[in-house]
Amino acid sequence: MFATSTSGLIRRQANTNPSVRPREDPMVEDAAQAAPAVAGRPPRGGVEHKGIEAVRDDERHGSPLSAFTLWFAGNLQYSALVVGAIPTAFLGLSFAQAALALVVGTLIGSLLLGVAATMGPQAGAPQMVQSRGPFGYFGNFVPVFLLFLTGFGYFAVNTVLGAYIVRQLFGIPFLWALIAVAVVEIVIAIIGHDFVHRIERMLLGVMAVLFVLITWYGIARGDVGAVGDPGEKTLTGALLMTVAVSSSRTFGWAIGASDYTRYLPRDTSRARLGWSAFLGAAIAGLWMHLLGAAIGTVIFPNSPTDLVTQLIPSGLAIIALIALLASTIAGSVLDIYSGSLALLMADIPLRRWVSALLTGVLGTALGWWAGHVEGEAFGNFQNFLFVVGYWIGPWLGVTLVDFLVHRRDGVEVGTFYDRSRRLGPGLAAFAIGVVASVPFMSQSLYTGPLAAAFPQLGDITYWVGGVVAAVAYYLIKRVRESK
Numbered sequence: 157m158f159a160t161s162t163s164g165l166i167r168r169q170a171n172t173n174p175s176v177r178p179r180e181d182p183m184v185e186d187a188a189q190a191a192p193a194v195a196g197r198p199p200r201g202g203v204e205h206k207g208i209e210a211v212r213d214d215e216r217h218g219s220p221l222s223a224f225t226l227w228f229a230g231n232l233q234y235s236a237l238v239v240g241a242i243p244t245a246f247l248g249l250s251f252a253q254a255a256l257a258l259v260v261g262t263l264i265g266s267l268l269l270g271v272a273a274t275m276g277p278q279a280g281a282p283q284m285v286q287s288r289g290p291f292g293y294f295g296n297f298v299p300v301f302l303l304f305l306t307g308f309g310y311f312a313v314n315t316v317l318g319a320y321i322v323r324q325l326f327g328i329p330f331l332w333a334l335i336a337v338a339v340v341e342i343v344i345a346i347i348g349h350d351f352v353h354r355i356e357r358m359l360l361g362v363m364a365v366l367f368v369l370i371t372w373y374g375i376a377r378g379d380v381g382a383v384g385d386p387g388e389k390t391l392t393g394a395l396l397m398t399v400a401v402s403s404s405r406t407f408g409w410a411i412g413a414s415d416y417t418r419y420l421p422r423d424t425s426r427a428r429l430g431w432s433a434f435l436g437a438a439i440a441g442l443w444m445h446l447l448g449a450a451i452g453t454v455i456f457p458n459s460p461t462d463l464v465t466q467l468i469p470s471g472l473a474i475i476a477l478i479a480l481l482a483s484t485i486a487g488s489v490l491d492i493y494s495g496s497l498a499l500l501m502a503d504i505p506l507r508r509w510v511s512a513l514l515t516g517v518l519g520t521a522l523g524w525w526a527g528h529v530e531g532e533a534f535g536n537f538q539n540f541l542f543v544v545g546y547w548i549g550p551w552l553g554v555t556l557v558d559f560l561v562h563r564r565d566g567v568e569v570g571t572f573y574d575r576s577r578r579l580g581p582g583l584a585a586f587a588i589g590v591v592a593s594v595p596f597m598s599q600s601l602y603t604g605p606l607a608a609a610f611p612q613l614g615d616i617t618y619w620v621g622g623v624v625a626a627v628a629y630y631l632i633k634r635v636r637e638s639k
Contacts, residue, residue, distance in 0.1 A: 204348020207508045208500045210569050211280035216421045220429040222353055223273055226416055227436035229356040230409065230490050232363050233483035234317045236441055239405050240448020243398040245455065250384030253391070254449040257398035262441040264399075265406025268552060270434030272410035275559055276417030277424040279567050282497050283414040287551070288572045290558040290582030290629060298583060300501045302547045303411050307495015308519035310408070311488050315341065316523045318484035321477050324465065334523055341485055342516035345492040346509045352489055353416070359482045367483075370476050371447050373468045378450030396614025397598070404618055406441050410552055412494025492516050546597065549618035550589030553626030554582040562633065581632040589625025593617045 206215075243254035272283065279286050284303050288296040315338050322333035344355050386394035417429060455466050464476050496512035506514070571577060598607035598615040607613060 203346060203509055204350070205508075206348075208282050208285050208497055210572075211418050213422065216277075216280070216419055218353075218420050220420070220424060220432040222420075222432075223417055223429055224432040224436035225360055226353060226356050226490075227269065227273075227409070227433050228440045229360040229363065229483075229486045231406065231437050231440035231487075232360070232367060232444060233314070233487040234321070234480045235314055235484070235487060236405065236444035237448040237451070237480070238317070239402055240445035240450075241452035241455075242401060242448075243394065244384075244449045244452035246452075247394040247397060248384055248386035249391075249394050249398065250382055251378065251380040251449055251453050253384050253395060254398060254452075255446055257395045258402045258445040258449060259442060261399040261402030262406055262445055263438055265403035265408075266434050266438035266441060268403075268407040268556070269410050269413055269437050270430040270432075271556060271560075272413035272552070273417050273433035274426045274430045276414035277420040277422050277426075277429065278563070279414070279569055279572070280418050280422065281414070281569060281572055282418060282501070283410070283412050283494070284498060284501050285572050286414060286559075286567075287555060287582075288577070288580075289563070289567070290554050290580050291586070292577050292580035292583065293573075293575045295579040295583035297502055299411075299547070299551050299586070300498045302551075304495055304498035304502075304515070306408070306411065306548070307491050307498060308515045308522060311341070311491040311495060311516065311519035312523035314484045314488040314491060315519060318481055318488065319523065321481045321484070325474065325477055325481075331524065334520060337481075337485070337488075338516055338520040338523070341488040341492060342513060344485075344489045345496065345512045345516065348493075348508070352493055355489065356486055359486045363479050363483050363486070365479075367443070367447075367479060369472060370464065370468065370479070371443070373472075374447045374450045377454060377467055379453040380450055382453050390612045392612040393598075393614040396616060398614075400615045400618055402441075402445055404548070406437055407552065408548055409437070409490070411548060412490065412497075415494050415497065416490075492519065495519075546593065546617055546621065547590065549620075549622035550586045550593070550625035553589060553622035553624070554585050554629045557626045557629050558582065561630065581636060582629055585625045585629035585632055588628040589621040589623075592624040593621030596620050 240254075240258060243249040243257060244251060247254075249257070275283065275286055284296070284300055287299055291299060315334060318337040318341075319330055319334035322328065322337055323330055326333070328336075344351060384391075413433065417424075417433075420429065451467055455462060464480065465473050467473075468476050492512055492515050496508060496515040499506055499511040499514070500508060504511075594617075595604040595606040596613065596615070596617045597604040598611075598613070598617070604617075607615065
């Protein structure tokens with residue numbers, strides 16, 4: 157599944173070879189500020205100073221296990237529970253039908269995430285900085301802009317879910333609950349990389365134990381033998397839509413996968429790292445998706461907290477809601493940390509912590525708009541997952557081909573910071589993939605002509621866009637290299 161090792165394949169990186177040192181970028185944090193307080197590690201006691209510049213050898217630390225704990229905690233969350241409930245509660249699938257589609261979607265999404273995570277140690281740069289390779293320095297502004305929108309958008313989705321929980325627990329107005337949850341998440345993201353990893357590990361044990369409680373009631377009370385009736389959506393369409401939603405929720409993390417593995421030593425085993433990220437996301441994702449599907453067979457929620465409060469006795473429900481709140485914080489922190497790096501990649505002269513603060517404020521405002529009307533959260537969430545996946549599919553297709561085909565023998569990190577590489581072939585391939593996928597779009601905001609004519613296809617926009625963009629990039633590179 158994953159290549160066996162990066163050892164011996166990587167050229168001397170720009171941060172250790174003066175001849176290929178990344179060009180100094182006035183828009184990123186000063187290299188002097190990024191220097192670690194103790195050789196071999198970045199500062200542990202305060203705010204992370206590093207922006208988007210490449211990680212030096214003496215700053216690298218950690219092991220592949222950190223990818224497992226990060227993505228296990230990041231996927232053991234309320235939003236995954238909601239995704240699992242969509243096919244049974246809203247698409248009319250039986251539990252068995254939903255489970256089949258959720259397993260396929262979760263495994264595909266986790267595999268793509270695992271591959272993306274292996275890019276971090278090789279380059280020592282954030283995920284979207286590496287995207288400058290195929291897209292070019294300025295061509296990369298397009299996916300960077302979309303990353304920013306996605307980062308604070310996902311942050312808004314998860315924070316709204318957390319706000320519903322706080323409102324349920326303390327009886328305070330939605331707005332104040334939203335602000336309270338957002339402040340905690342923003343502060344963690346501002347402190348930075350190592351603190352994010354520590355918080356994820358701290359939350360992991362608590363969440364896992366308490367989710368066992370929810371699982372017990374979900375399986376015991378769920379009507380897993382009920383017959384499904386997808387109606388006009390058709391069985392095939394509902395199955396494909398479930399695969400699309402569950403996979404996009406998981407591979408959506410790929411746009412920031414390297415952000416959390418770039419500090420790992422350069423000789424980190426690619427196989428171990430890939431499997432760690434894959435298993436962390438897959439195990440937690442399957443657990444939450446299937447549990448959500450079981451709950452969705454007996455509960456037709458109006459508010460996201462109904463998935464718990466209508467299932468578990470009131471005393472135990474409080475404990476379960478606390479676990480769900482911890483899980484939404486774990487996921488939201490990742491959203492805002494990666495999203496905040498986007499502004500730096502667009503050459504906006506901000507400190508990383510300022511960018512994180514701005515991203516959080518915008519995400520909180522979006523959360524208020526999307527979630528303050530009772531009963532609309534599920535519809536807004538489903539539409540958002542679709543729209544987000546529409547651009548991530550083509551971007552991921554280009555990125556994976558570039559990494560697996562054209563970067564097999566290593567990478568010159570300096571190319572990621574070279575402004576003379578204005579536009580790359582990845583931008584054209586990306587555009588081709590997006591345009592080709594438009595007719596297949598199928599959700600309440602827009603339905604393409606092919607999706608309307610063949611509803612049994614569900615929404616396969618992600619796969620059409622990703623495959624077309626990958627093939628287009630491969631062919632364009634072949635033509636350019638042959639000249």
